[in-house]
Amino acid sequence: MAPQPDPFSHAGEPEKGSGVSRLTVRDAMAHLDSEVKEERLREDLKFYFMNPCEKFRARQQIPWKLGLQILKIVMVTSQLVRFGLSNQLVVAFKEENIVAFKHLFLRGYSGTDEDDYSCSVFTQEDTYESIFFAINQYHRLGNLSLGTLGYGEKEDSRIGLKVCKQHYKKGTMFPSNETLNIDSDVEIDCIHLGLQALSNNPQDWKNSSFFKLEFYRLLQIEISFQLKGIDLQTIYSRELPDCYVFQNMITFDNKAHSGKIKIYFNSDANIEECKDLNISGSIQRNIQYVLVFDAFVIVICLASLILCTRSIVLALRLRKRFLNFFLEKYKRHVCNTDQWEFVNGWYVLVIISDLMTIVGSILKMEIKVKNLTNYDLCSILLGTSTLLVWVGVIRYLGYFQAxxxxxxxxxxxxxxxxxxxxxxxxxxxxxxxxxxxxxxxxxxxxxxxxxxxxxxxxxxxxxxxxxxxxxxxxxxxxxxxxxxxxxxxxxxxxxxxxxxxxxxxxxxxxxxxxxxxxxxxxATDLQEFLKECSSKEKCQQESSAFLPRICCLRRNGSDDHLILVN
Missing domain, CATH: 1.10.287 (Helix Hairpins)
Structure with a gap:
């Protein structure tokens, strides 16, 4: 009787090469996965390095960041121009008041400073007259000044002048005999002259021992006083007025003892919140419009900040994928030049600009409602942010060959x-x-x-x-x-x-x-990698030609082999 054929003989024949079949299928699948992974990475890299127009043509992706940046340029520039005009009024008010103070309180002031000091005197008589002239002018300020000025209180809540003199403690000097005996310790004596004292007989305080000066011992005399003023020109610009406090000091410098006393005038203007403002008209409504505009600028900058931060994060993830892939396939690291290609400096520039614009806009809103008075810091932030915004326009000009x-x-x-x-x-x-x-x-x-x-x-x-x-x-x-x-x-x-x-x-x-x-x-490593498959149709042809070979390998084995492979 002929032996019965083994029903599993057909299935058992491939057992001799089953390991080879499993390895072939596994290698083919691994190769396919590697090719797909590589092609996906290549497509992501190509899309990342496209400009907004190319991205729109490739995937119909609307360039939101481009449109947002164009809108931001218009809004930020408009905001800066408006704030710049307001800041010019503030600076002009300060500077013009300082010039007026020099003409009011400095005797013989010509209108131009002498080097770094305002004017000078060369005789004892001129020195006394210059000191008394400044004091008398302060007393008659209400009848002399053309500005909106009034007396301010000193640190001790007193209204008036404070006169201080610095001199060597004691000494004698005889230049003809070339002899000098002096104590180098410096003493400071001060006197306060209130409005009531100035209103009395002027000879009483002029003849006091305080003003008996020994010029060979005298180092300097300081006359300090405080004035207050209100800037009314902002009302013409439909803004709330600012209240100013001027800390003024007149210094008679005799430290050189050269026969020439230099007179310096220093004035520090500080803006303070006005205690009681009652202004009728459309100013309040105008301020609300400006605040809404500033809030809209902040919203635009926040959106730009989020989009650019998101782009940087995605770029860093893509960079990590490329580094890992390059190290796995080519067994070496990517050069630093290629790594820095993923860090878009324009995004960093936009993020810095957005942060400065947001902070500057918040300060501007606080200044507008008179909660803050730091115009200088706000102007620096807004000015620098606008500079960075316009510098960023160079990125878009780079799309053109010229x-x-x-x-x-x-x-x-x-x-x-x-x-x-x-x-x-x-x-x-x-x-x-x-x-x-x-x-x-x-x-x-x-x-x-x-x-x-x-x-x-x-x-x-x-x-x-x-x-x-x-x-x-x-x-x-x-x-x-x-x-x-x-x-x-x-x-x-x-x-x-x-x-x-x-x-x-x-x-x-x-x-x-x-x-x-x-x-x-x-060509760098990154560029060579992107050139390996330059056309999408070629990649698709290579992928479609590779897939039938994988299918044939699957059909050569049984279902058990496929289960073993999976």
Missing amino acids: YNVLILTMQASLPKVLRFCACAGMIYLGYTFCGWIVLGPYHNKFEKLNTVAECLFSLVNGDDMYATFAHIQQKSLLVWLFSRLYLYSFISLFIYMILSLFIALITDSYDTIKKYQKNGFP
Whole structure:
């Protein structure tokens, strides 16, 4: 009897190569998953590096961030212009009052300051008359001033003047005999002159022992008083008026004991909340409109901040995917240049600008309702944020070929320019300190360290050269000769050498960018990865051609094999 065939013989035949079949199917599936994962990553990368127009054509995605940024530019600029006009009124009111104070309280003030001080006196009689003139003018302020001024209270809640003098404790001096006996300890004596005391016989306080001055011991006299004023010009602009407190001080400086007493006038203007305002008209309604506008700006900036923060987070996630994939497939790390491609500096710029705009808008709203008075901080925040917003427009100009050259040149030359400026800055600082020490006593542009730096910078730009040469006083031949050597060497070194090298660095970067645009930029790992499958149809063809092979491998095995693979 012939042996019966084993019903499982057909199924058992592939057992000899079952391991090979399982490995083949597993490898094929793993390869397919890897290809799909790679293609998804490539598509995500391509979409991430597209501009808004390309993204719209690729996926019909509306460029919300682009539209929001355009709207934000208009709103923020309008807000800044309106606040700038209001801030100009505030600064003008302060400056004009200070000029009025100098004409009111400084005897013989010509209208222009002498160097860093307002005026000066050279005789004892002029000194006494200048002191008494300021005191009398304070007493008659209500009949003299054209402004909205009134008397303010000092720290001790008293209205009036405070006169203080600083002098050496005691001493005697005989210049003809070249003898001096003085105690270097400094004493400060003060006297308060109220309105009632000033209204009495002026000779009573003028002849007091306090005003018997020994000028060889006198260091300085300070006359301090407080005035209050209301800025009514804001009402014309349909805004609430500001109330000001002016802390004024007149200083007679005799520290040099050179026969010339310098008179300084300092005034610190502080804005305070008015205690009682009763203004009829449409001002309140106008303020409400401005507050609504500022609130809308804050909402727009918050939306922009959220969208840009979200984009940065998604970019960092995509960067992590690419780094892991590159390390897994090519067994090496991605270069730093490619890693920084995922950090969009424009988004960071927008986030900083949005934060400054939000904080500045909140301060502006508080100033508008008179809860805050810090105009300077608010103007710095709003001004800087608007600057960053307009700088961000360069990103959109970079989509055009002609403007892109400028942007790429700036990016390429920036590291070299910074290194070059660090080296040139050392030479610049050396000239700054040298000019301050040697030429400071003989030239007003070299008296202070900051003015020396500003003067040298203007010389680099070719400004005011002859005036700088001509103003050197020829009292010392040695210093005069040194000034010529100093100025000629600085101008020759910085204009003809350093400035030319600076321009050459930028020109070299520009030529490099033009050559790359003509012959192609050097491809990085990221760019090579994106070029591996440049067209979507080609990828689809490769994927569709690969799938039948996988299906054939599945059909070659039994269902048990498929279960083992899964």
